[in-house]
Amino acid sequence: MKRILLIIVTACVVIGAGISLYLYNAIRSPLTDGAVEASNYIENEQLLNQVMNVSFYHGEEGYWVAEGLTDEGDEAFLWLNQNEEKRExxxxxxxxxxxxxxNVTEQVANELGVGSFESVRLGLEEGQAIYEFTYHSEATGKVFYYVSFETGDYIKSYSLHTNP
Incomplete structure (x- = not known):
C-alpha cells in the first residue's frame, strides 16, 4: 500500500513539474521570440553593428532595449519601439x-536609503532614456523610481500600495 501511494505521489510531482515547465516556456515564448526578432531587425537595418543583449521595457509604450556595438566599435544602447509601425x-x-x-544604482540607493532593488533596467519615457528602479517598501508597497540615463536626475516615481 505504501509503495502504491509513493508511486502516485511521485507521478503527481513529475506531472506537476512538467506542466509548470511547459507553462513557463509558453508564457516566456513571446518575449524570447520578440528579442530574437528585434535583434535580427537591428542587425539587418544596420542600426548597430553587433547586438550583444536585448531586453524588454514597457512604459508608455513597449521598447526593445539593445546593447551592442556601433560601426566604430563604440558600446551603445538602442531603444526600438515594439510597434513595427513606429520603428522609423x-x-x-x-x-x-x-x-x-x-554608478546610478549606488547613487539612487544612497538617495533612497534602499539596500537592494528588485530590478534596475533601461527604458524610455516621453522620448527620454531612463533607468527604472523597482523595490519594495513596507510603508508604500512596490515602488517604481525613474532617473535620467544621461544625468541620473530624478524624473518621477510611483508606488503600488499593498494591503497589510
Missing part, C-alpha cells in the same frame, strides 16, 4: 553618454 527613428545613445548602471 530608434534612439541610439553611446554607453559613455550616460551614467553606468553600477
Amino acid at each position: 527613428d530608434p534612439l541610439v545613445l553611446l554607453k559613455e553618454d550616460g551614467i553606468t548602471k553600477d
